Amino acid sequence: MISRKGLISIIRKYPIYTLIIIILLTLPIYAPSFFVIQIAYGLIFGITGLAFNLLLGYTGLLSFGHAGFFAFGAYMMSLPIRHTGIVHTLEVYLAFAFITSAALGALLGLICARRTRIFFSILNLSFGLIIYSFFLKFWGFTGGADGTHVPTPPLLGMKFAVDKEYWMTHIYYYYILAAFFICLAIFWVIVNSNFGKTLQAIRDNEIRAQFTGIRIYRYRHIAYIISVAFTGLAGCLWAPLNGHTAPEIAWWTYSGDIVMLTILGGYQYFIGPVIGGLVFNVFKIYTIGYTVYWMLLLGIILLILIFFIPRGLVGLGISIYNRLTHKKGSSKG
Amino acid sequence: MILETQNLRKYFGEVHAVDNVNFKVKEEEIVAIIGPNGAGKTTLVNVITGYLKPDGGKIIFMGKDITNASIYERIRAGIVRSFQLVNIFEGLSAFDNIRVAINSRERKEGKIFSLIDRDTTVTKEALQILDLFGLPKDTLARDLPHGDRKLLDVATAFALKPKLLLLDEPTSGVSTREKNKIMDVIIPAARKEKVSLVVIEHDMDIVFNYSDRIVVMHQGKILFEGKPDEVREHTEVKRVLLVG
Numbered sequence: 001m002i003s004r005k006g007l008i009s010i011i012r013k014y015p016i017y018t019l020i021i022i023i024l025l026t027l028p029i030y031a032p033s034f035f036v037i038q039i040a041y042g043l044i045f046g047i048t049g050l051a052f053n054l055l056l057g058y059t060g061l062l063s064f065g066h067a068g069f070f071a072f073g074a075y076m077m078s079l080p081i082r083h084t085g086i087v088h089t090l091e092v093y094l095a096f097a098f099i100t101s102a103a104l105g106a107l108l109g110l111i112c113a114r115r116t117r118i119f120f121s122i123l124n125l126s127f128g129l130i131i132y133s134f135f136l137k138f139w140g141f142t143g144g145a146d147g148t149h150v151p152t153p154p155l156l157g158m159k160f161a162v163d164k165e166y167w168m169t170h171i172y173y174y175y176i177l178a179a180f181f182i183c184l185a186i187f188w189v190i191v192n193s194n195f196g197k198t199l200q201a202i203r204d205n206e207i208r209a210q211f212t213g214i215r216i217y218r219y220r221h222i223a224y225i226i227s228v229a230f231t232g233l234a235g236c237l238w239a240p241l242n243g244h245t246a247p248e249i250a251w252w253t254y255s256g257d258i259v260m261l262t263i264l265g266g267y268q269y270f271i272g273p274v275i276g277g278l279v280f281n282v283f284k285i286y287t288i289g290y291t292v293y294w295m296l297l298l299g300i301i302l303l304i305l306i307f308f309i310p311r312g313l314v315g316l317g318i319s320i321y322n323r324l325t326h327k328k329g330s331s332k333g
Numbered sequence: 334m335i336l337e338t339q340n341l342r343k344y345f346g347e348v349h350a351v352d353n354v355n356f357k358v359k360e361e362e363i364v365a366i367i368g369p370n371g372a373g374k375t376t377l378v379n380v381i382t383g384y385l386k387p388d389g390g391k392i393i394f395m396g397k398d399i400t401n402a403s404i405y406e407r408i409r410a411g412i413v414r415s416f417q418l419v420n421i422f423e424g425l426s427a428f429d430n431i432r433v434a435i436n437s438r439e440r441k442e443g444k445i446f447s448l449i450d451r452d453t454t455v456t457k458e459a460l461q462i463l464d465l466f467g468l469p470k471d472t473l474a475r476d477l478p479h480g481d482r483k484l485l486d487v488a489t490a491f492a493l494k495p496k497l498l499l500l501d502e503p504t505s506g507v508s509t510r511e512k513n514k515i516m517d518v519i520i521p522a523a524r525k526e527k528v529s530l531v532v533i534e535h536d537m538d539i540v541f542n543y544s545d546r547i548v549v550m551h552q553g554k555i556l557f558e559g560k561p562d563e564v565r566e567h568t569e570v571k572r573v574l575l576v577g
């Protein structure tokens with residue numbers, strides 16, 4: 001366990017992250033339900049972003065198909081319920097979604113782990129579209145365009161006698177928050193492990209990596225499996241929150257959202273896609289509410305990002321923080 | 334003999350980059366390959382290390398035919414190279430460049446749940462190598478000055494503990510003073526670790542000072558080979574190198 005002194009020094013060192021954690025932990029006490037639910041979605045997109053960024057930020061591979069894997073994970077919950085009529089505790093589906101998504105990643109990785117750049121991106125775009133069409137066209141099996149209803153599942157084997165809104169904002173919210181922290185810890189370990197450094201070496205220079213005795217395809221493949229598995233897991237967490245799975249979540253514009261939220265947060269930073277996930281979702285929801293031109297707004301913001309803050313919100317935050325505290329150079333996020 | 338090529342050939346269309354070359358390296362020997370630009374030096378190294386497939390001939394390493402071995406197999410057998418143009422992991426610190434190489438050598442580059450900072454043996458060895466080459470620890474490779482980048486390139490190859498190390502112009506683009514500094518690190522380290530070393534080098538002073546044997550290449554062929562003194566006296570070699 002961390003000692004009290006250790007805890008205080010961590011808080012001193014990372015005041016902003018401490019503040020964010022406190023806000024996340026206490027949010028349901030004072031925030032309106034609608035906002036709490038949006039943050040729950042944001043946390044799930046944060047997990048998705050972490051999984052996606054293992055490829056983009058750490059391996060140098062840009063996928064345009066991750067919405068397909070997210071949808072796949074969600075359907076791994078809705079389809080078994082649709083066909084058996086039995087609702088197990090959520091963990092069963094999370095495990096199932098994780099394993100089947102990993103298997104999907106293993107299979108598709110055979111095709112795309114040897115490709116990079118535009119070839120990798122386009123291959124994943126087509127995987128996403130194939131998954132989309134599968135859920136759309138096999139209506140007898142998947143419910144087609146109408147999708148499939150997802151009932152509220154027991155959590156850790158427990159049923160809660162509360163209304164849906166309270167369940168979402170006070171119970172499932174904390175469940176998602178816990179899942180989020182676990183995923184955050186897992187990804188932190190992965191990117192700071194031997195394997196994580198090996199991925200970064202491959203990203204920086206695959207020829208040199210090869211001549212250092214690194215089997216680049218094998219490790220790209222493993223990174224891809226991990227990424228798809230956790231994206232599927234995020235999709236499965238999303239399903240009961242949304243209460244419904246439909247093919248449109250596999251549509252390529254949602255893959256674009258995942259790319260965008262990661263760049264918004266800052267793909268060079270570990271925490272970037274998490275901040276991106278939270279901000280992007282809140283931004284999207286509120287601008288859709290206020291203007292029909294939200295796509296235009298998003299486009300403009302993306303332009304600003306690329307030209308003026310290429311290191312994303314986290315990069316921007318760090319440089320502002322450093323300027324305020326008169327620190328030179330950049331520290332890691 | 335640790336390495337021996339037999340009638341090794343590599344053609345690029347009309348260009349006979351490597352033309353029936355019989356190139357030999359003895360155990361613990363330091364061999365320099367010299368020759369004018371376009372002589373085929375880099376191509377010879379590319380074929381030996383598996384970067385290019387030969388069009389003909391054989392490569393024998395420690396008694397085994399490795400002509401068709403993969404890059405990975407050659408590295409595991411102990412053949413390591415550096416590149417003519419700096420080829421390092423630009424986004425990683427010098428320290429991490431070395432640690433990645435050590436991890437690979439120790440076959441623990443794929444461990445997902447062991448934090449790289451927790452590995453004290455690898456950390457210690459990496460720090461020793463950085464110290465040996467006089468490199469800073471935390472500077473990102475891309476922010477290092479050119480001389481240090483060349484050194485890091487060599488240090489990374491060194492960290493793999495090769496049996497045969499091929500360095501393609503390890504001192505190109507640095508000042509004479511720095512050239513000597515680089516060679517003064519590489520040569521004693523190679524002697525100490527009993528590495529057979531092949532160095533492609535342009536600077537004649539360096540070549541004559543540091544090598545046991547010199548191989549002169551010209552138009553894809555070995556023109557002459559011998560001790561530094563023999564090469565110095567050879568008129569044909571002088572002509573080629575001056576014209577080169």
Ligand SMILES: Nc1ncnc2c1ncn2[C@@H]1O[C@H](COP(=O)(O)OP(=O)(O)O)[C@@H](O)[C@H]1O
Pocket residue numbers: 345348349350368369370371372373374375376377
């Ligand atoms: N990948 C390649 N494709 C076509 N020609 C090449 C290639 N690599 C080298 N060459 C040619 O082969 C010859 C030898 O080149 P190289 O081995 O790089 O010479 P050196 O290293 O001695 O300067 C040159 O004429 C060069 O233009």
Ligand SMILES: [Mg+2]
Pocket residue numbers: 374375376417
């Ligand atoms: Mg050359």
